[in-house]
Every structure is written in structure tokens, then in C-alpha cells.
Amino acid sequence: MVRNKLYHIINLIFFTLPVTSFAQHVELLQQSKPVSIRGLSVVNNNVAWISSSKGYFAVSDNGGKTWNWQQIKGFERFDFRDIEAFSDKEAVIMSSGKPALILKTADGGNTWKVKYRKDDSIYFLDAMDFDSAKHGLVMGDPINNKFLLIETKDGGENWDTVNGPDAIKNQAAFAASGTCLMINDLPTIVTGGSSSEIITKNKSGWLHRSLPLLHGQNSQGAFSVAEKKKNLVAVGGDYKNDQRRDSTVCYSVDDGLNWNLASSFPSGYQSCVEVIKDNVFLSTGTAGTNISTDGGKNWIQIDKQSFNVCRKAKRGSLIILAGDDGKIGILKK
Secondary structure (H helix, E strand, C coil), rough: HHHHHHHHHHHHHHHHHHHHHHCCCEEECCCCCCEEEEEECEECCHHHHHHEEEEEEEECCCCCCCCCEEEEECCCCCEEEEEEEEEEEEEEEEEEEECCCEEECCCCCCCCEEEEEEEECCCEEEEEEEEECEEEEEEEEEECCCEEEEEEECCCCCEEECCCCCCCCCEEEECCCCCCECCCCCEEEEEEEEEEEEEEEEEEEEEEECCCHHHHHHHHCEEEEEEECCEEEEEEHHHHHHCCCCCEEEEEEECCCCCEECCCCCCHHHHHHEEECCCEEEEEEECEEEECCCCCCEEEECCCCCEEEECCCCCCCCCCEECCCEEEEEEEC
């Protein structure tokens, strides 16, 4: 009798957990295009934009099922690491490398205008985020021991340098998915290299807090941050050793004041994290895609394919992933 009850309990646990864990999966939409996608902006359940290497961008108006790819004339060698879209017509795109560039389109990508340009190789742009259709920030690697930070108040038409946070020697941010910078209530940056930190601006200035993630090498650190209310999650690791799992995720439940390593880690290096709903977070990287249903404490792998970025619709439920070789996927339930 006892043995039968125990057998029943074990079976109940065994057959219940996989349903909960793997109810969501990644459906591959397209691949085999010779570009690396790192920029992704999902406007709603229909409209999404991506940006990539070799001067390409693409727009979908049917929830990612099909994409209209275009190469921006005159910018064929540029690596567009981030993009912010506001509609099917209007978007701002950012190029890392030399020169550092920000372009804008108001006609669905038919024409682009340069809004910011720096030819000095000291400028390297890492990420961009907007908290409204008018206000946005772009951050770049440190110059003279300060992270570069530029701001727009008119939807990307004009950009002005503002006071960025201090940086220590060999500290940097990663242009891996455009998500090492976040504007929620406050501008927030996560870093790597010599120091893995979360840096938040408040009324008194920039506040630096250490993160318990891998760091010390130029390939290690925090690569992405996401927030839901006071629950923050930062992901990263070592992109040169992407199967290393320890110290790849940490979380905070008190608005970033204190941080804890996850109890169970994702499948390895993660370059992007996104909020799905409440305390459910999705992360992805070259080591696969993972999900947490408890605010970042525990993670389960749901897909083994390599992606660079995952983003949820600003207005809607659509979640798209993108990566190297033009790979694009969608999270399905």
C-alpha cells in the first residue's frame, strides 16, 4: 500500500514537471542568412524590427512570420547592434564600431538620415533604450574613465552628451543584445570586464553595486538586465566559454539593493534577459534559451539553439528571438 502510494507520488511529480517546464518552446521562423542579428524591437503583436551586421535591417508586419529585408545603401559594412522602433514606419538604429552612428527612418526604412556620428575610434556604442516615444539614451564604452551616455528628447532627431557613470580600468559594457542599458523608472546599466556591476542613476547621482556574476576577463560579466516591479534579473557569463553555467544569473527582489545568485542556472552563457509577465523571465544566448518562473531563482532550458537576443512586444504578448546566420524564432506556448 505504501509502495503504491510512493509510486503514484513519483509518477505525479515526473509527469507534472515536464508539462510545466516545457509548455513553452521556441519555433524557428527563418535562418541561413549571412548576418548576425543583435538588434530587435517588437512594437506590438504584428510589427517588429531587427537590425544586423552588413548594414541590414528587416521589418515584419505579421508577427514575425515573414520579413522584408533591406540593406541600407552606403552603410553596407556597418554592424547595427541595436534598434528601437515606434511603429511600422518609425525607427532609430544604432551602429557599433567605427564610425559610431545613429540613424532614423520615418518611412518604414525606405530612407534613413544620420542623426549622430563620431569617427574617432574611441567611440563604441553598446546599447540603446527609450522609455517613451521622445526620450531615449544610448550608452557606449568608457572614455576618460566615464561611460559614454548620450540622450535624445525628441525621438532620436538630436542627441546630446550627458554625464555618464564612472568606470574603473578595463570595465566595459557588452554590445551583445542592446540590453545592458535599461530605462525603467531610472537609467540602469550592467557591466563586465574587470568588474561586474549594476549602475543606477538617482537624484543624488550614479550608484554602483557589485553583481555576483563572472568577471575579471574581457569576455565575462553581466550582459543584460530586466525588471518587473522590484524584481530585477541580470544575466551573463563568459561568451568565450559559453557552456560554463555557474555565476551566469543573479536576481534582486528589493529593487536592486541586494543581489543573490540563482539557485539553479541556465544552460550557460546568456546575452539577453526579458520579462514575460509577473515573475516569469526568459533568457537566451549561444548556450540556448531558458525560462524562470520564480523571478530568476531557478532556470530550465527550453531550447538548445543559439540566439543573441529575445524581446517581448511593448504592447502585446509577441516574443521574438534572433541570432547569428539570420536566425529568427518565436516563443510559443
